[in-house]
Amino acid sequence: MPELPEVETVRRGLAPVMEGVTIRQADVRRKNLRFDFPDQLAERLQGRQVISLGRRSKYLLADLDDAQVLVMHLGMSGSFRVVEAEDAHLIGKESFHRARGKLPQHDHVVLHLTSGASVLYNDPRRFGFFDLIPRAVLAEHPYFAKLGVEPVGNMLDAAYLAARFSGKKTPLKTALLDQHIIAGLGNIYVCEALYRSGLDPKRAAGSLVTKAGKASAKLQLLTDEIRATIAEAIEAGGSTLRDHTRADGSLGYFQHRFKVYDREGDPCQNEACSGTIERFTQSGRSTFFCPKCQK
Numbered sequence: 001m002p003e004l005p006e007v008e009t010v011r012r013g014l015a016p017v018m019e020g021v022t023i024r025q026a027d028v029r030r031k032n033l034r035f036d037f038p039d040q041l042a043e044r045l046q047g048r049q050v051i052s053l054g055r056r057s058k059y060l061l062a063d064l065d066d067a068q069v070l071v072m073h074l075g076m077s078g079s080f081r082v083v084e085a086e087d088a089h090l091i092g093k094e095s096f097h098r099a100r101g102k103l104p105q106h107d108h109v110v111l112h113l114t115s116g117a118s119v120l121y122n123d124p125r126r127f128g129f130f131d132l133i134p135r136a137v138l139a140e141h142p143y144f145a146k147l148g149v150e151p152v153g154n155m156l157d158a159a160y161l162a163a164r165f166s167g168k169k170t171p172l173k174t175a176l177l178d179q180h181i182i183a184g185l186g187n188i189y190v191c192e193a194l195y196r197s198g199l200d201p202k203r204a205a206g207s208l209v210t211k212a213g214k215a216s217a218k219l220q221l222l223t224d225e226i227r228a229t230i231a232e233a234i235e236a237g238g239s240t241l242r243d244h245t246r247a248d249g250s251l252g253y254f255q256h257r258f259k260v261y262d263r264e265g266d267p268c269q270n271e272a273c274s275g276t277i278e279r280f281t282q283s284g285r286s287t288f289f290c291p292k293c294q295k
């Protein structure tokens, strides 16, 4: 499943192609993905200019010139790719798709832009979805109404987490995965940030808050590491984006090396530590951690 840095990478790849450009024609090739497509989606997109392409949590948000927002979610296996004008006649041709590792029958939505470029949405497992929501009610929509803060930039700070964690006996990792507290922070990056902060995923979230309700030094460190972990992954996505764009215009997934995630049995990478990375299940998700240096 794409995590926030991958979705942000997709946004950065699509923005220069879509922003300020008009959708000449939209092909919607199925009735549904995870949910039904909105009624008349193709007709409603035709002739619309994309004002800007934003992101909230793992949702891509294309602001259209009729005050609607096209909401796009990649689900488990969704990806976008850009086909430049000179290749547009090859869309749907088997050999063209095979060279790009995508099957044409999984291209469910194609946006033909007035620039001549096309944006294709491919999704073999069809857990992704598209929705069209008026800009004026977007923030109150059930997708967004209860989302917590973004884990990027200065949106997330230790005082905010102290207020949310105060008195909480919930395991720290579970609290960090709670989308009502931080939006879009997934399992991989929570494992990484906890490892980098030297914090035990099982300790109570409230243990990082002082009696006066202030953030402890450890919570400050954790906050910094969450933001740094996400920022580094977005940066890594940016470099794969340049490679990908050169190679095939594909956007969606990138390989990234993690310090602790998916490293069960490996030696701890902390130089001062002789521990071994362990895995256990927490709230139905795999937690990877070093029992020696995460306290």
Ligand code: ZN
Binding pocket: 268, 269, 270, 273, 274, 275, 276, 290, 291, 292, 293, 294
């Ligand atoms: Zn260690």
